[in-house]
Amino acid sequence: MHKIYTSINQIVGDVIAVDAEDVGNTELAEVTTRRGTSLAQVIRLDGNKAFLQVFAGSRGISTGDRVRFLGHPMRIATGDLLLGRVFNGSGRPLDNGPDLSENLVDIGGPPVNPVKRIIPNKMIRTGIPMIDVFNSLVESQKLPIFSIAGEPYNELLARIGTQAEVDIIILGGMGLKYDDYLFFRDTLEEHGALSHSIVFMHTAADPVVECLLVPDISLAVAENFALEGKRVLVLLTDMSNFCDALKEIAITMQQIPSNRGYPGDLYSLLASRYEKAVDFETAGSITILAVTTMPGDDVTHPIPDNTGYITEGQFYLKNGAIEPFGSLSRLKQLVNAKTRDDHRTIMDTMIQLFADYRETQEKQSMGFQMSAWDMKLLKYGQLFEEKMMSLKVNIPLEKALDLGWEILHDCFLPEETGIKRSIIDQYWPKKL
C-alpha cells in the first residue's frame, strides 16, 4: 500500500512540506489531522522534500500529522450520474447525494491537437440584441463578461445559460457569496435546467485552494461529455477570485511576482483553462462563458488584460447594459453572414452612428450649440439605448434587425447612414 509520512517540516500559508520518497509531481495526497482528512497536491519537489498545497487549508495541521500519497494526480468522476448534482471544489457532494467514483479522469489533461479542431460555425442565440446582433455568441467560443462589482453579471450569466440551446450546462462557482449560489440553483431549477446541469461550487467561506480546482474540474467533466458528442456550456464565475487564489499560492511559494503581485505565468495558467473550449471534429463542443470582475473598472488590470488576450472577445457589462464599445465577439464574423444578409450592415452602421452619438453627447455636455445633424444623432442614441441596449429586451435576432432598420429610418435619411445603395434599396423601410 501507499506509504504514510509523518515528518511535516514546514507549514507556510496553505502549503506544507513533507519529507517523502518516490513522489510524483502533481500527485495527490491525503492529509489526516485532528479536524479530519483533506486532499493535498504536490506542487514542487526538491530532493526528498515534497511541497503540497492542502485543499482544506493548513489551519490546524500539526507537524506530526499523517500524509498518505495516493500515487495519482487529481481525478474527478464523470458521466451522466453527475447530472443534476452539486459538488464542492474538490468534487465532494454538497447535496446529500452519494459520493461518485465512476469513470474517473485526470483533471488538467493534455491540450487538444489544433488540427483536430474545426472552425466554429454555429451561432448560439440568446435573445439579447446586444449579443445576437452586435456580438454573436458562437458555439465553442470562450468569452468573459467584464464588469465591476455590483453589476448584474450573475443574472446575465444565468439568463444566457438558461436560454442557450445546449445539451449540458456546467456551472463552476469560485468565491461566490452563498446567496449567489442559491440564486443560480433556483434559476436553473425555475427554468427546468437543473436536470441537465452540474454545479461545482466554491463559496467565499471555503478554503482558497479548492477555488483553484473549480475550473479544472468543471472543464474535465465538460471535456468528457464533449467527447461523447454533447454540446456543453461551461459557466465560470468569478475568474478574478481564481486569479487571486493563484496569486496567493504563488506568493506563498516565493515566486517572483510580475505585475501587481500576480505570477508571471498568469497568462499561461488562464490560457490552459480557457483553451479547453473547443469544437471537436466528429464530436461535441465546449463553450465557456466566464465572469471577470475588474477591480476599479480598469481593463488594464492584469486579470482582465491577460483574459482579453486569451478569450475570443468579451462582453463588457456597464451600467446594467452590454456596452457596445469594449464588447467584442471575435467569432461573430463566422456566423453572422449566414443569418440574414443585412445583419453585418446593421451591425456596422448602428455602431458607427452610436459612436458619433457618444461624441455629440460629449459636446452637448460641454454646452456647445447643437447642429441639425447633432440633434438627429441625439434622437438616434436615445432610441438605441432604450430599444436595443436595455437588458430587458428579449427578442429573436430577426426582430432585432427589423427594429434596427426602423430606428435608422426614424432618425436619418438613407445617405446619411453611409450604407451601400444596393442594401438601402432592399431594406430601407418604405413607410412614411
Place this chain on the structure above:
Amino acid sequence: MTALSSGRIVRINGNMVTVTFDTPVMQNEVAYIRHGQERLKSEVIRIRGNLAEMQVYEATTGLKIGEEVEFTGELLSIELGPGMLGQIYDGLQNPLPEIAEQCGFFLQRGVYIKALSESKTWDFTPEKKPGDSVRAGDKIGYVEEKIFRHFCMVPFTLTGNYEIISIENAGRFTIRQAVAQIMDQNGKIYPVFLSQTWPVKIPIQAYTERLKPEEPLVTKMRLIDSLFPVSRGGTYCIPGPFGAGKTVLQQLISRHAEVDIVIIAACGERAGEIVETLRTFPSIIDPRTSRPLSDRTVIICNTSSMPVAARESSVYTAVTIAEYYRQMGLHVLLLADSTSRWAQAMREMSGRLEEIPGEEAFPAYLESRIASFYERAGLVRLHDGSLGSVTIGGAVSPAGGNFEEPVTQATLKVVGAFLGLSRSRSDARRYPAIDPLISWSKYRSIIEEGQRERGQGILLKGNDIAQMMKVVGEEGTSLQDYMDFLKAEFFDFVYLQQNAFDPVDEATVKERQIYIFDFIHRIIESEFVFERKDEALHFFQQLRQLFRGWNSISWQSDEFKKTEQEIRAFLLVRTREGKHA
C-alpha cells in the same frame, strides 16, 4: 564520441527540472527524461557545479526525483528539406497532422515524429558535375516541391571550399539517400543529402552579403503600402491592445502579401485562430500562382495551452525555416503572433531560475534576445548572385495596451516599421485599426513621396481640428478648418479603412492604390464652395457613400469606370472652377 552521458533528477519546479550529472554537459544541449515508457524532451538552460537546470518541453506531471536523464550531445535542431511546405508543425517541428493520426484528439506528451517523411521519394535533377568547386549553401541540384524548385544545398555547417567527387544522375531519391559526395582540401569526404539539420538558435549565414531592404513588399493593405510601407527583407511590428485586430491583420497579410513563401508562427496564441488558417488555406487559391495558399505556407503552431518551453523555441524554428528558403533565392515572410507570448515564456523560465528580474519581471536579456531575433531578417545576395529575403512581422500584445511596456519598447528599437493599433480606432470600427498618428516606417512607399506627405498632413491637421472642435465647438470653427476636418475624415473612411469582409476591398493591388491615392490627393487639394457647414457635411457623406461603393468594384471593370465618371460628375458641381479633372 563515447557513450552519451546521463544524469538524475534532483528537483522539479513546474516545467523546470534540475539534474545532477558527472560527465561533461553542454549549454543548450537537448536531453530526454526517462519516465516509464515516456521520453520527455528538454533543454539545458543553466549549469551550476554539477547541477544542470533544464526546461522541459512537456508537462511534468508525475515525474519523480531520481529519474534518469539522457543527454544527447546535440543542440536543439530541426531538419530542413523538401516536404515542409503546407505542413503544420509544433514548436519542436513535430508534424501535428501525423501526431493526430497516431494519438487522436489530444497531444500526448513524449510523442515525437520525424519532421520530414523518410520514405517519400523526390525527383532529383543535378545542376553540378564532378570536379566542380562548391562551398556551404551552393546549390548542387533541385527537386520539385509544390510550386517551387527546392534546391539541394551543400550543408551550411561546412566551411571552406569543396570539390564534388560524385553526383547522382537525375532520378528519385529519399532524404536519407546521398545525392553527392564532396571532398575538402584534406581529402575528407562528406555526403550531401536532400535535407540537412541546423541548430535553431544560430542564424544561417551561407550568403555573400546582406543588402539594404529597398524594394517595397506589397501587402495590398492600403494603409500599410501607401503610408507605412514594409520592404522585402525588412522588419515591422504590430503592437496593439487585445481586440484591436492584430491577428486579423496578420492573417490578411499572410493571404495577400506578394512574397514566395509565408511562414506563420502562432506562438502562445489562441488555437482557434490558427485553426482558421489551417482549415481555410488549402481551399483559398492564390491569384499569383493559381495554387492553394497552403502550398506556399508553413505553419508553426504552439498555441497558448501547449507547453510553454516549446513556445520559446517555436519562433526560432520558424525563423530557421524562413532562412532556409531564403537560401534558395526566395522571398519569405515570417509572421510571428505574438512575440509578447514568446517574451513571457522567457519570463516564466527566468522566474523559475530565480534570476534577478528586470522591468515587469522580464529578464535582463529580453532586449538582446528580441534584437537578435529581428536581426535574422534581411535581404541577401547569395553566392550565385541571386537575391533572397526574410521579412519579419511580429505582433506584440502589450500588457494593458500600454506601449511603454518592455516588450514593445525593446521591439521598437530594432524594427523598420511600426504599425501601432489603437483602441479608439477599433472601438470606432475603423479597421484596420492602425493609428496613422502614431505609426511610422523607415521604408519607401509605393506612393510618390510628396503626395504621401500631404496625405499624412491632412490627417494630422484633421486631428488637430477635431481636438480643437472638442473645446470650441463646431460653431467656433472656421468653415475652412471644418473643410479640412471633413477631408481628413473622408480620406480615412474611403482609403485608410478597408473592409476585410468585402472580396474586392480586402486587397488592393499596387496600381489601384497609386491611382486612387492620386484621385483622393486631388480631392484633398481641391477647393470646394459651400455656404454652410451642414451642407459640406452632407456633401462629404454622399461622396463617401459613392466612394465606398467604388471600393468594392473590381479594378478596371466597366462598372469601375462608370462609377468613376459618376464621382467626377458629382465632384464637379461643388469644386471651385470645376478644376478637379
